Amino acid sequence: MIGRITGLVLEKNPPQIVVDVGGVGYEIDVPMSTFYNLPASGQKVSLHTHFAVREDGHFLYGFASEDERAAFRQLLKVSGIGARTALAVLSGLSVSDLAQAVSLQESGRLIKIPGIGKKTAERLLLELRDKLGKTLPGSIAHIPQGGAGTAPDNRSDILNALLALGYNEREALGAMKGLAEDAGVSDGIRAALKALSKA
Structure with a gap:
């Protein structure tokens, strides 16, 4: 059982990230609550993990707390x-x-x-x-601002994250209409989810 992973963030493609641990890249699926709090690519991160073995493969899930x-x-x-x-x-x-x-x-x-x-x-x-x-804990800690990146790339990442979470393209695009053009990925996903929860 892999209970915890500490390494460098290599890739962030919500809801999946890749963490480099001693030269080995681990693909880890994370909830958006954890994704919002990730450091920038190349920075060190430590996640509590849940390792699952199924007939169709081995899967690793990561959590901030x-x-x-x-x-x-x-x-x-x-x-x-x-x-x-x-x-x-x-x-x-x-x-x-x-x-x-x-x-x-x-x-x-x-x-x-x-x-x-x-x-x-x-x-x-x-x-x-x-x-x-x-x-039960208290509420989740303050969510930092979204990372850098070009706006078109950010919008594509936000859309892909919403689709990966199970929303269809119409719902996702509708929720993104109110987003600022320069919205960061984390901020954009959070705002879109908030809009969808009110729909």
Whole structure:
């Protein structure tokens, strides 16, 4: 089991990043909450990880905090929730917001996340009710501004990230209409997700 990785950020293609550890590049899928807090390419990063072995391959998931990883693992235990959906949940809600939704049994907040229908949301709330509340932290730390890059490249990265999270192209492009032309990738994704959550 790979529980933690420390290395240099080589590539950032949300929701996947590549981290160089001693000359070996590890492909790691991360939720947007972790992606927002990543340092610039070439900088050192340390992530809590979850290693999954499936019939179609080996997969590594990275998280900025132990709380995020714990929430991800709890989500995987819910019937019908796979890794991609679990990442989408953590991209749409912070751990504290998720725990609050579970505590208050607010299925409406979960239904707005791609891949989560009413039945799945209700099952998720039911199965997490006694598990998630005990691990609850405060709200996620301040999210830094997006990194440098040309605006067209940024918009392409933002679109690809939204598509990878399960939104269709129409929804993604609609959410991006209000973005500033020079919006950074992290800021753009965050603003687009906020717009989509209100849709």
